[in-house]
Amino acid sequence: MATQIKPQPETLPVSIDDVRAAHARIRDSIVRTPTLISRTLSQMTGATVYLKFENLQFTAAYKERGALNTLLLLSEEAKAKGVIAASAGNHAQGLAYHANRLGVPATIVMPRNTPTVKIVQTEGHGANVVLEGDTFDAAYAHARVLEGERGFTFVHPFDDPRIIAGQGTVAIEMFEDVPSIDTIVTPIGGGGLISGMATVARAQPNPVEVVGVEAELFPSMYNRINGTDMPCAGDTLAEGIAVKEPGGITARMVAQLVDDILLVGERSLEEAVSLLLQIEKTVVEGAGAAGLAALLAHPGRFAGKTVGVVLCGGNIDTRLLANVLLRDLARSGRLARLRIRLQDQPGALFNVARIFDQERINIIEVYHQRVFTTLPAKGLITDIECEARDAAHLDRLIAALRAAGYDTTPVELA
Incomplete structure (x- = not known):
């Protein structure tokens, strides 16, 4: 989809005045999360990157904004019924x-x-x-x-003007803090957040590009806007934006207000979650890291721009987070599993361990396979999990093992 700046249409169900009114309504009851520059991520991506830390809301996500705005707009009768x-x-x-x-x-x-x-x-x-x-x-x-x-009053998660106006208050605060932002990068699930933020972006005195991000496994809004029919299914780290059908209201707003929609793969999402924890010391769920994932996957697209990225949520299962971090260590060469073919004889493992010691690489776990192997009865496979400084350090170990005559193969991640 070609990038272009579009004027604010008059026919859309949410206006900048709606978003401003929502912000006045809710601001005393939510956390005014900071918008901070990330110098390290800016160096990595070639853009000037500002992060909006919505993962610091009380429930760790921006969703409070739209929910509260909707609740405050209900009649007393509706509030009483629930x-x-x-x-x-x-x-x-x-x-x-x-x-x-x-x-x-x-x-x-x-x-x-x-x-x-x-x-x-x-x-x-x-x-x-x-x-x-x-x-x-x-x-x-x-x-x-x-x-x-x-x-009861049904409160839709995204396809409601009251919800959209509330979510748009994220951008009100972002532009108040950093008026120089010229591009916003926002995750898209059902489309409520980007619809509200795009409404604010179009009301800025200077042109602002609006870029949405979806997981490759769930390109539902991309399909709707571009007339494509890619499947929406699979296990994505970005479960918060794994929506099969976007909203009718939000699709209409995205079509008119959003310049581009990018798709990001699972590896980019994992890398973004890991980097945010390591660099910014902040926990972000897969959907919340989608904006940064887009910058990592498409650096040329944002080079030289001043980019506002919403970290829209921080609710991630701790075991899943641990897996993401360990996988990132493995991909960077700092953690590895090597499969080494040995002769089943005294001193075989000791001699291998000596090479690890010489190369100053730490052994974490050792797995001996004598039975469940296709090798002859006197052969065995040893899997050794180890910790290196970086990929080059690991490569030196593998070279040393092979030079000593050991058949050594790294066990690769998917």
Whole structure:
């Protein structure tokens, strides 16, 4: 999709005045998260990179903004009856938290296979959690049934002007803090965040390019805008933007306001999550790291620009985060598993370990395979996990092992 600056149309359901009003409405009840320059990431990407730390909200995601704006716009009657949503993610947390704070009953419908930790967190914010169906679509359908039966107000996670206006307040603060930003890079799931932020970007006195980012496995908005039919399926690290069908309102706004949509692969997402923890010392979920992933995957696209990137959420499972970090160490050569063919005789492993010592590489784990191997009965395979300074250091070890006559093969990551 060609990059071009588009004027603010008059026909869209959310205006800059709506976003400004939303910000005035919610700003005293949310965290005004900082927008800070990252000098290291700027050097790495060739752009001047500013990060908006929405992972520092109380529920660790920007979703609070739209949820709170919607709650504050409800009539007293609607507040008394309560709200309902279908979500197993950040929308559930944000709505439950602010509804509880305002004394509004909240019901959240989640699929039965939702991780227990998410159920407990949502209940901890005072919401009534209903488990229904095995998929999000089933949970969503049940929520709409309960909406009709009990008179609840359904709060959509993205396809609602009140939600969009609330999410757009992220950009209000970003441009207040750094007026020189000329490009914003924003993750796209259902499209609520980018619709609101693009509305603000188009109202700036200077032209601002608006770039959306989706995971390659879930290019739903890209398909809608570009008329393509790429599949939307798979296990993505960016589960927060793994949306199969974007909103009708948001698709209309993205079509008119967004200049470009980039797709990022899983490796770029993993690298972005890891870099943000190592460089910025901040925990960001896969969806929250999508903006940085786009800069890493397309550095020439942003070179020389002043870029605002939203770290839109920090809710990532700790075991998943550990896997991402270890995989990143492996790809950089600092962590490796080497498969070495040995003769099954005394001193064989000792002699190999001596080479590791000579090269000053730390052995972490050793796995001997005598039985489950295709080698002859007197042969064995040893897998050694080790820790090196960098890829060059690891290469020197492999060269030394091979020079000593050992058949050595690195076990590669997918």
